[in-house]
Amino acid sequence: MDLTRAAAEALDAADPVAAFRARFAGAGEDGLLYLDGNSLGRMPVATPAALTRVVEEEWARGLVRSWSSWVGAATRVGDLLAEGVLGAGPGEVLVGDSTTVDLYKLLVAAADARPGRDVLVCCADDFPTDRYVVAGVAQARGMTVREVPADVDEGLDHSVLAAALDERVAVVVLSAVAYRSGALADVAAVTRAVRDAGALVLWDLSHAAGAVPVDLAANGVDLAVGCTYKYLNGGPGAPAFLYVRRELQEQLRQPIWGWFGQRDQFAMGPVYDPVPGIERFAVGTPPVLALAAVEVGARLVAEAGVDRLAAKGRALGELVVALADDWLAPHGVALASPRDPARRGAHVTLASSAAWQLTQALVDRGVVPDFRTPDRVRLGPAPLYTRFVDVWDAMACIREVLASGVHEGYPTERSRVT
Amino acid sequence: MDLTRAAAEALDAADPVAAFRARFAGAGEDGLLYLDGNSLGRMPVATPAALTRVVEEEWARGLVRSWSSWVGAATRVGDLLAEGVLGAGPGEVLVGDSTTVDLYKLLVAAADARPGRDVLVCCADDFPTDRYVVAGVAQARGMTVREVPADVDEGLDHSVLAAALDERVAVVVLSAVAYRSGALADVAAVTRAVRDAGALVLWDLSHAAGAVPVDLAANGVDLAVGCTYKYLNGGPGAPAFLYVRRELQEQLRQPIWGWFGQRDQFAMGPVYDPVPGIERFAVGTPPVLALAAVEVGARLVAEAGVDRLAAKGRALGELVVALADDWLAPHGVALASPRDPARRGAHVTLASSAAWQLTQALVDRGVVPDFRTPDRVRLGPAPLYTRFVDVWDAMACIREVLASGVHEGYPTERSRVT
Numbered sequence: 033m034d035l036t037r038a039a040a041e042a043l044d045a046a047d048p049v050a051a052f053r054a055r056f057a058g059a060g061e062d063g064l065l066y067l068d069g070n071s072l073g074r075m076p077v078a079t080p081a082a083l084t085r086v087v088e089e090e091w092a093r094g095l096v097r098s099w100s101s102w103v104g105a106a107t108r109v110g111d112l113l114a115e116g117v118l119g120a121g122p123g124e125v126l127v128g129d130s131t132t133v134d135l136y137k138l139l140v141a142a143a144d145a146r147p148g149r150d151v152l153v154c155c156a157d158d159f160p161t162d163r164y165v166v167a168g169v170a171q172a173r174g175m176t177v178r179e180v181p182a183d184v185d186e187g188l189d190h191s192v193l194a195a196a197l198d199e200r201v202a203v204v205v206l207s208a209v210a211y212r213s214g215a216l217a218d219v220a221a222v223t224r225a226v227r228d229a230g231a232l233v234l235w236d237l238s239h240a241a242g243a244v245p246v247d248l249a250a251n252g253v254d255l256a257v258g259c260t261y262k263y264l265n266g267g268p269g270a271p272a273f274l275y276v277r278r279e280l281q282e283q284l285r286q287p288i289w290g291w292f293g294q295r296d297q298f299a300m301g302p303v304y305d306p307v308p309g310i311e312r313f314a315v316g317t318p319p320v321l322a323l324a325a326v327e328v329g330a331r332l333v334a335e336a337g338v339d340r341l342a343a344k345g346r347a348l349g350e351l352v353v354a355l356a357d358d359w360l361a362p363h364g365v366a367l368a369s370p371r372d373p374a375r376r377g378a379h380v381t382l383a384s385s386a387a388w389q390l391t392q393a394l395v396d397r398g399v400v401p402d403f404r405t406p407d408r409v410r411l412g413p414a415p416l417y418t419r420f421v422d423v424w425d426a427m428a429c430i431r432e433v434l435a436s437g438v439h440e441g442y443p444t445e446r447s448r449v450t
Numbered sequence: 451m452d453l454t455r456a457a458a459e460a461l462d463a464a465d466p467v468a469a470f471r472a473r474f475a476g477a478g479e480d481g482l483l484y485l486d487g488n489s490l491g492r493m494p495v496a497t498p499a500a501l502t503r504v505v506e507e508e509w510a511r512g513l514v515r516s517w518s519s520w521v522g523a524a525t526r527v528g529d530l531l532a533e534g535v536l537g538a539g540p541g542e543v544l545v546g547d548s549t550t551v552d553l554y555k556l557l558v559a560a561a562d563a564r565p566g567r568d569v570l571v572c573c574a575d576d577f578p579t580d581r582y583v584v585a586g587v588a589q590a591r592g593m594t595v596r597e598v599p600a601d602v603d604e605g606l607d608h609s610v611l612a613a614a615l616d617e618r619v620a621v622v623v624l625s626a627v628a629y630r631s632g633a634l635a636d637v638a639a640v641t642r643a644v645r646d647a648g649a650l651v652l653w654d655l656s657h658a659a660g661a662v663p664v665d666l667a668a669n670g671v672d673l674a675v676g677c678t679y680k681y682l683n684g685g686p687g688a689p690a691f692l693y694v695r696r697e698l699q700e701q702l703r704q705p706i707w708g709w710f711g712q713r714d715q716f717a718m719g720p721v722y723d724p725v726p727g728i729e730r731f732a733v734g735t736p737p738v739l740a741l742a743a744v745e746v747g748a749r750l751v752a753e754a755g756v757d758r759l760a761a762k763g764r765a766l767g768e769l770v771v772a773l774a775d776d777w778l779a780p781h782g783v784a785l786a787s788p789r790d791p792a793r794r795g796a797h798v799t800l801a802s803s804a805a806w807q808l809t810q811a812l813v814d815r816g817v818v819p820d821f822r823t824p825d826r827v828r829l830g831p832a833p834l835y836t837r838f839v840d841v842w843d844a845m846a847c848i849r850e851v852l853a854s855g856v857h858e859g860y861p862t863e864r865s866r867v868t
Contacts, residue, residue, distance in 0.1 A: 057510035068514050075510035083501055083739070091686055092475035092493035095818060096486050102686055130734025132708030133551055156720075161709040161734065164722040168707030261735070268509055268520055268738035289586030290550030291579040298864070300823055302574075304582040316548025316579065317679070320686035321501070322739055400513060405718055446716070 040420035056417040065399045065426040069414025070379040073265035086324040106318040116334020119247035131272035134257040141284040142203040142232040149202035157182040159211040185368045187215020197229035209239035209377030214369045220251040242333045243378035265329030290315035344415035345378035352380040355427040363434035379412035393439035458838035474835040483817045483844040487832025488797040491683035504742040524736040534752020537665035549690035552675040559702040560621040560650040567620035575600040577629040603786045605633020615647035627657035627795030632787045638669040660751045661796035683747030708733035762833035763796035770798040773845040781852035797830035811857035
């Protein structure tokens with residue numbers, strides 16, 4: 033691999049999604065080398081106008097009369113994600129609530145669908161909220177949690193997971209892309225193995241959606257949730273999506289019964305009677321403003337195409353890995369993601385005992401990575417708006433900081449939020 | 451009562467909160483007589499700029515670095531509501547999730563706190579989501595629901611509720627202001643009676659917050675939730691608030707365990723260990739954009755003062771009732787709210803067999819009420835931005851429509867959302 037800046041420029045010149053960069057605010061203007069698209073995606077240029085339309089036209093002028101449009105927003109944006117991002121069918125995806133609430137709803141529903149089974153399986157290195165939701169549901173129901181160990185760098189070994197599956201397992205909760213290492217699970221194989229064991233798998237697609245193809249229908253996925261503020265660029269705290277395979281929808285009991293899951297909602301009938309279809313997984317009034325922002329972000333991903341984004345994400349990751357090997361390894365920085373690009377999502381993680389000091393030094397120099405306790409620096413060059421030269425320049429800055437030792441002057445104790 | 455338009459003008463001239471009208475978009479300009487503030491409040495003039503600041507400065511420019519401000523938003527807006535609107539203390543109110551999800555969280559937590567008790571009580575005429583949440587939780591836990599009948603017009607009779615309380619009752623869910631009739635519950639007396647029975651009451655303040663003083667501390671309330679898109683003007687689908695009396699917070703087990711309820715959240719520890727205080731009732735990533743809009747609306751209510759708003763709301767209601775008696779009763783329209791203003795919230799409901807046709811005719815004439823099945827028209831003249839002459843003009847329009855019979859040309863079947 034040619035590791036010159038000119039080679040990175042050549043990759044940018046040949047990039048089929050390069051034009052999308054101009055559709056994000058700040059990209060190319062703010063001087064930031066933003067490698068945290070895996071945490072909070074940049075703002076699409078079109079978002080402020082979409083919000084203005086919702087607040088100034090629909091809310092301020094339309095007032096309650098706008099409900100004729102708002103009432104379908106959660107499924108409209110869901111269908112957009114289904115077709116353009118997730119490889120699912122219409123009526124299989126709904127947007128609303130937080131990722132954690134959606135995880136809870138589908139986990140409880142799935143556990144109810146496997147009566148007599150008393151074990152929930154999760155991955156010991158999964159994102160905290162996934163593990164906490166599993167622990168909370170297990171405690172409330174008197175179930176046992178089986179935490180499958182994962183190699184922190186390489187992700188879950190499928191044979192280790194297979195060994196944890198037996199007739200006691202009701203539900204398995206897993207992330208398609210591991211938040212710490214970026215390790216990509218084999219969604220189809222795991223789904224098959226879990227189904228063969230008589231259990232259901234609930235996928236968390238937070239670090240996958242918009243970054244890698246998840247092909248929910250083709251992979252036979254039953255249940256999934258995911259975040260829209262990372263690679264989908266829906267904005268801070270944007271509502272999550274949930275997916276339930278059509279055939280399963282009416283077999284599942286959604287545990288939080290609210291008026292937006294009710295058949296003929298405005299009849300306000302005496303008895304809860306869930307609407308057929310994906311809307312039975314809705315709960316309260318949909319977050320109208322936030323949905324407008326999600327819609328803009330999702331449209332951009334759909335327009336660029338997940339396959340093209342994944343290919344670029346993989347190439348960006350390969351550049352990170354090659355430069356890390358060449359420039360950073362001599363400074364004691366090690367790759368903490370799978371080396372095989374086919375086993376990675378769109379972020380690459382580095383391990384360094386000085387990870388926190390390094391993160392602070394980089395942020396002060398306009399390079400924004402993402403620190404993850406205790407010793408990891410995640411680099412998430414989102415393919416929609418990050419150039420190969422951005423990665424090159426950011427890696428050069430990391431090399432400079434490490435070579436100069438300037439990061440050693442930063443606090444070792446964490447005192448600020450990242 | 452002087453029922454001339456001049457008398458209404460005189461009331462406006464003496465209105466101490468009249469100036470707030472200019473701080474809402476459209477009020478006085480759009481020609482609408484908007485009497486649906488009890489469903490969706492108008493947009494504050496300051497909201498678009500607040501959203502612009504969040505998206506263009508904090509998100510687009512600040513990116514993840516803005517988390518230092520966002521991470522406290524749910525409690526910052528909660529404290530604002532606590533002090534300025536709800537009569538609660540700092541650290542007792544949190545904003546996030548939908549009203550239904552918040553109801554669910556607190557209901558499950560309250561039921562867990564009363565082990566051995568197997569009955570949940572709710573009101574047969576309460577808002578659907580309240581009844582559905584109660585039914586869903588009861589079904590999942592093998593509990594029994596005791597639905598207390600309420601007079602649809604007059605609200606809950608406290609002696610009927612008292613008769614439903616016994617040693618089997620774990621939790622009572624009630625609305626402080628009934629969504630259909632506007633009937634105001636005696637929050638202090640009911641809270642006392644339920645507590646004396648050894649149970650907990652969970653108040654839904656959706657139709658009360660910002661319209662009447664709820665004085666949570668003074669009334670000894672333990673648990674409450676409420677909506678921010680009605681009298682608090684937070685925007686369509688704005689996140690709800692929840693209140694837990696400080697002394698109870700650490701006794702309760704919040705059922706949806708997520709990373710925003712975790713102590714030292716960014717340590718991402720292996721075991722869920724809820725943070726002390728109100729944040730243990732948080733779940734996922736807070737809805738940052740929506741919180742900015744809630745903050746603007748809440749500030750306006752706090753600045754105007756709930757007592758002044760409640761006094762004006764009551765006076766507006768008295769004008770509605772007087773005009774309905776005088777002008778509409780001859781057309782078969784009956785008051786369907788408590789006649790005693792001390793027993794009403796800020797909306798007044800009328801009953802008419804032609805309610806749906808009437809609603810459609812009014813909307814086409816720029817008068818926006820709110821239809822509630824099967825035969826009710828709710829008039830919610832929000833005191834922050836509705837003038838006495840607006841009520842007068844709206845009632846005159848209703849009279850005109852009824853007198854002309856023009857509403858009889860509208861469909862009797864509901865085909866559009868309100």
